[in-house]
Amino acid sequence: MANNQQMTPLTEKDLAYIKDTMSWELVACKKAFQYAHQTLEPECRSLMFRIAEEHQRNFERILQHMGEHVSQSVQASISGAQPTATHV
Amino acid sequence: MTQQVQPQFTFEGGHLMMYHTEPTGLPQVKDGNVNDRDRMQDLLATEKYLSTAYNTALLEASHDCLSHVWQQNQDTCQKLQRQVFDTMFKKGWYKLPVADAQSVSHAYGQFDQYKVQLPFPSNIRPLGTSAAGMH
Numbered sequence: 261m262a263n264n265q266q267m268t269p270l271t272e273k274d275l276a277y278i279k280d281t282m283s284w285e286l287v288a289c290k291k292a293f294q295y296a297h298q299t300l301e302p303e304c305r306s307l308m309f310r311i312a313e314e315h316q317r318n319f320e321r322i323l324q325h326m327g328e329h330v331s332q333s334v335q336a337s338i339s340g341a342q343p344t345a346t347h348v
Numbered sequence: 349m350t351q352q353v354q355p356q357f358t359f360e361g362g363h364l365m366m367y368h369t370e371p372t373g374l375p376q377v378k379d380g381n382v383n384d385r386d387r388m389q390d391l392l393a394t395e396k397y398l399s400t401a402y403n404t405a406l407l408e409a410s411h412d413c414l415s416h417v418w419q420q421n422q423d424t425c426q427k428l429q430r431q432v433f434d435t436m437f438k439k440g441w442y443k444l445p446v447a448d449a450q451s452v453s454h455a456y457g458q459f460d461q462y463k464v465q466l467p468f469p470s471n472i473r474p475l476g477t478s479a480a481g482m483h
Binding site for chain 2: 267268270271273274277278280281284285288291292295298299300301303304307308310311314317318321322325
């Protein structure tokens with residue numbers, strides 16, 4: 261995978277799916293963690309803790325990707341409020 | 349990682365069932381409360397759902413980098429789904445009917461005949477040929 265060439269901005273659709281997937285990962289993580297605490301059987305319990313952790317990693321992975329877009333000027337200069345030079 | 353278990357087989361209602369029982373398996377209390385099996389079942393459904401959701405999301409991604417992030421997450425969900433299933437099977441919470449040998453060989457024969465419709469020469473070794481790389 262090519263490393264950050266010129267980063268293209270997120271589309272509205274991208275953002276919608278990002279918000280959806282992050283919400284689901286958050287719920288999955290919290291649910292598995294709570295279930296783990298309610299479960300006595302050791303094998304299921306440890307699997308549930310692992311599931312919770314993996315979903316946290318998934319959440320963080322998406323958040324990090326979003327962060328890269330936030331720190332890039334492309335998103336703001338193309339779709340942000342401030343007018344660009346080409347506008348004038 | 350869940351280790352592969354050796355399944356057992358019994359006849360039940362005219363079907364050969366494949367299952368596994370834990371020698372240490374605790375008797376589950378079946379009352380109105382949510383039990384271990386319910387929780388596992390819910391997590392299994394969650395992993396399946398997330399995996400499907402990621403599939404839709406990554407097909408719709410506008411750039412490769414985002415699609416790659418979602419693919420990695422989907423991989424995780426698929427692996428977790430397998431692990432939940434394997435654990436549930438091991439605990440004896442799944443009984444699976446085995447397909448009968450006749451149906452399998454019938455289907456095999458049918459699709460074996462369809463081979464002639466394929467455009468490229470076959471890469472499959474004929475049955476019974478031993479290969480070094482196989483285990």
